[in-house]
Amino acid sequence: MTPLLSVRDLRKTYGPRVGCTDVSFDLYPGEVMGIVGESGSGKSTLLSCLAGHLDPDEGTVVYDTRDRGRVDTRSMSEPARRMLGRTDWAFVHQNPRDGLRMSVSAGGNVGERLMAVGARHYGDIRDSALDWLGRVEIEADRIDDRPRAFSGGMQQRLQIARNLVTGPRLVFMDEPTGGLDVSVQARLLDLMRGLVREMGLSAIIVTHDLAVVRLLADRLMVMKSGQVVEAGLTDQVLDDPQHAYTQLLVSSVLQV
């Protein structure tokens, strides 16, 4: 099987400071990988480099495209990379305001992604939007409301709908459940797990919530000071951590 995404020796620095360094991994189709670590460990920098939002200093990010096979996304032209970001990839931001257009209706937010890939029939676009709002459990009569009028949890679900409507193969998520209360988190987790299985998605999820990765991710990478200190099967890393930092991280979780 060909990896969907192959990352080798990725490095990004901010002047003298290291964002992330020496990151290598392969992500296979249908796999969900979690990246955990404390604030400032380089998780979000890594995610941005993978998704093409930041240009890494060194290394390669090879993606298995639908039409041209394996391509290093760093050598792609900007329009080609943007096209990838609108079709095959999706990026779910921690703050829904970064991923939504707050002054456009919920239906418009979902429809915009479709129009960006060429959909023009208004009725079809609205039907897709309604279908997706239903899948993320937003009432149909809210389709013309703006996200501003939605709760935080609804905004996050709308952002997921907007991202998945074009049928992406790879989803990047940056703290998708951060800032939501736990009952809403559970609902969102259940939803994401269902979507990942139904659509056969691959996903990379950055979070500092170990309970979230245990339920969502097949594999886990633990980052500290910009480096991956441990990687492996999620339950193995959490239940039998080898690195001192991972042991500290796991033993620091408060029991409910």
Next chain:
Amino acid sequence: MIRIENVAKSFTLHNQGSAVIPVMSNAAFSVAPGECVALTGNSGAGKSTLMRMIYGNYLTASGTIMIGETDVATAEPREIIALRRNTLGYVSQFLRVVPRVSTLDVVADPLLAVGVPLDVARTRARALLTRLNIPETLWGLSPTTFSGGEQQRVNIARGFAHDYPALLLDEPTASLDATNRDTVLRLIEEAKGRGAAIVGIFHDAPARHRVADREVDISTFTPKVAA
């Protein structure tokens, strides 16, 4: 089906003075299809540790753990995921599920993962839940709010939903009443009948004598403290 050779394991506690605790060395045994092997030994001898190593939940320091054609000790994460999906089932003492998912779907889940159609998977899940005396009124609810015994039975139903060629059972009859205990033992006998290789931990001695063909004493694998 299951073959364990020369397996060793130690825990290093980096944050507690880097204490190294050797827990196992030279562990070796094998289980044929249709056979049930019971792990015995005192608490702390390493029964659950060895079981978790077989499942790939704990890393194996050295040696080989073959399940069919896969060596769990050296396999890549995705190979272990495939192994767990198709070949190797595990009934642990704890139920870990996404909140909000109904009991019926929790039990049907392993079948859906191997591509069984939804209606077939749900029919099989209903049959198992009925056999294990989970009242039908609870099927639509998430098992997170159930009693300990009910959760244990949901866990067993989930573990027996797909016909895994290899099964690990960690105290499957703990906290069950006589009727349910009998049902679980019968499920184990049926699994043996269809050719599953089973490794179990049973503190319940009569249960162990009923289903296990052999016993492996784990304390013989426990490293002796240097004199």
